[in-house]
Amino acid sequence: MRLAILHTRLRVEERLLADALTARGVTPDLIDLRQVMFDIERPEHWPDYDVVLDRSVSLTASLTTNRVLEHFGVRCINPADAIEICSDKLRTSMALVGAGIPTPRVTVATDPDAAMTAIEAIGYPAVLKPTVGSWGRLLARVNDRDAAEAIVEHRATLGSVNHHVFYVQEHVDKPGRDIRVFVVGGEPIAAIVRTSAHWVTNTARGAKAAGLTIDHALADICRRAARCVNADVVAIDNLECPRRGYLVSELNHSMEFRNSIDTSGVDIPGIVADHAIRIARERANSRPGRIIEPVVRTSDAALAGATR
Amino acid sequence: MSAPTPTATSQPITSPCPECEGPVRFDRPPLAGQVARCTDCGVELEVTSTSPLTLALAPEVEEDWGE
Numbered sequence A: 001m002r003l004a005i006l007h008t009r010l011r012v013e014e015r016l017l018a019d020a021l022t023a024r025g026v027t028p029d030l031i032d033l034r035q036v037m038f039d040i041e042r043p044e045h046w047p048d049y050d051v052v053l054d055r056s057v058s059l060t061a062s063l064t065t066n067r068v069l070e071h072f073g074v075r076c077i078n079p080a081d082a083i084e085i086c087s088d089k090l091r092t093s094m095a096l097v098g099a100g101i102p103t104p105r106v107t108v109a110t111d112p113d114a115a116m117t118a119i120e121a122i123g124y125p126a127v128l129k130p131t132v133g134s135w136g137r138l139l140a141r142v143n144d145r146d147a148a149e150a151i152v153e154h155r156a157t158l159g160s161v162n163h164h165v166f167y168v169q170e171h172v173d174k175p176g177r178d179i180r181v182f183v184v185g186g187e188p189i190a191a192i193v194r195t196s197a198h199w200v201t202n203t204a205r206g207a208k209a210a211g212l213t214i215d216h217a218l219a220d221i222c223r224r225a226a227r228c229v230n231a232d233v234v235a236i237d238n239l240e241c242p243r244r245g246y247l248v249s250e251l252n253h254s255m256e257f258r259n260s261i262d263t264s265g266v267d268i269p270g271i272v273a274d275h276a277i278r279i280a281r282e283r284a285n286s287r288p289g290r291i292i293e294p295v296v297r298t299s300d301a302a303l304a305g306a307t308r
Numbered sequence B: 001m002s003a004p005t006p007t008a009t010s011q012p013i014t015s016p017c018p019e020c021e022g023p024v025r026f027d028r029p030p031l032a033g034q035v036a037r038c039t040d041c042g043v044e045l046e047v048t049s050t051s052p053l054t055l056a057l058a059p060e061v062e063e064d065w066g067e
Helices: A012-023 A059-071 A080-086 A089-098 A112-122 A145-158 A216-229 A268-285 A300-306
Strands: A003-007 A029-032 A051-054 A106-109 A126-129 A140-142 A166-170 A177-184 A187-195 A208-211 A233-241 A245-252 B013-016 B023-026 B035-037 B044-050 B053-057
Touching: A003 A012, A003 A268, A012 A268, A051 A059, A051 A268, A059 A080, A080 A089, A080 A216, A080 A245, A089 A106, A089 A166, A089 A216, A089 A245, A106 A112, A112 A126, A112 A145, A112 A166, A126 A145, A140 A145, A177 A216, A177 A268, A187 A216, A187 A268, A216 A233, A216 A245, B013 B053
Parallel strands: A003 A029, A003 A051
Antiparallel strands: A106 A166, A126 A140, A126 A166, A177 A187, A177 A233, A187 A208, A233 A245, B013 B023, B035 B044, B044 B053
16 A cells, blocks of 8 residues: 655644554655656556645645646545635635535625625625635724725735635624534544634634534534535534524635644544545555455544544 | 754754754654744744755745645
8 A cells, every 4th residue: 555645844744644654554655746747648656656645735736736646546635626625715605505504604706896795795794805815814804894995905906816806704703712623534523612812713813722522513514514525634614603503614625733632632643544544445455456455444432532 | 054963863853043053953853844943033944855954944835825
């Protein structure tokens, strides 16, 4: 069995994943995408990998690479289609709405005047987000028309063309926190709550994290969300709406988890490694002339500990 | 840039920070591409070579970086 971890920088997460795989008897190749060139007519050694685990910090590198590897017939975690949806907030929202999964209301426009109409259709306060972005960057809560006009004009004038898509989301009056659920192989395995006095509750923006037991309603909504984007490994951000209950806000396809292992008490890299190895074994066993290896399922004990 | 401090395998491996020349310590053998932070000046670094061990300033965060 051959497995690779693709990266653009080796963070703590990538080392934890490599360690977890190695401890399970599968030493991964660590491949720096900055040094890779593909000839799309020559797959070369790439089809020898039973699974590649994409951990690039760059969305552009992830998407490009996984598209090429899938063209070569390589199984990627996550699949390129899943990355494409999860990385784009508009596509995520549409996937959730299409699957009937509760999510904050969204309007969208591509013109500044239409953006004002989109904002006022949501009502104040509203949240403007770049459709592609992470770590809570460039989020704006607009409380009135004056603020909305300023943000829209700044984006139209100063932003790249990507910022000329005005994605407007309902502001959910959450109780000072959001809930991140880690889903691997379709099953919720761990959750943390992120609490902040600021309305943005990303840990990258200073929010404090604590463990949380996943209840049935949360587990159900997260299973459905992961399924609707066909993601193997995903971190799902949920808001608690006083009126509508859990709302899925975002899905993160290349999740960071170093600070969530102790907080949740769950061996997140170990469970991701188990999932990758299971898929790799299934792929390896389906190839002609391969020795059949036993397929090990994700640790039932770990799952039982995360879900109540 | 001076060579990293040679150490026994059980000892931390150190290399000078290219920004402030303070010692950057690795408790495990570093890997190429690994990121680290200088505890003296706080700058983010990347391992560009493991033999010999060399460090460079890590690339700036780009717009499409994230989870």
